[in-house]
Amino acid sequence: MNDLGPDLDSTLSALADPTRRKVVDLLRAGPRRAGELAATVEMSAPAMSRHLRVLRASGLVEAELVDDDARLRVYRLRPERFVALQAWLDQVQAFWAEQLGSFKAHAERTRGGAV
Secondary structure: OOOOHHHHHHHHHHHOOHHHHHHHHHHHOOOEEHHHHHHHOOOOHHHHHHHHHHHHHHOOEEEEEEOOEEEEEEEEEOHHHHHHHHHHHHHHHHHHHHHHHHHHHHHHHHHHHHO
């Protein structure tokens, strides 16, 4: 299995928080402003800002200025980290599928020999 190291750690850490997962779910529908995200999850703007900072630092989300106004930002998902996360999850799933297949084959051999 490939070790994705700090990138994977950062991604999983960011997604460990239910509010940040909700933000990711909201952003799947399209880019949104921080205020809109905060209102949707019924959270103060400063609290949402902290969550968005973590998501940006992990590389899951990026911010873009609106009309060159430094006060207005639109947040959107960055697919690269999600692709890397999915690749890691696929590797984990393949490992367990192989392990369960081996266990099933062993159980069938054992059961067949005991009869």
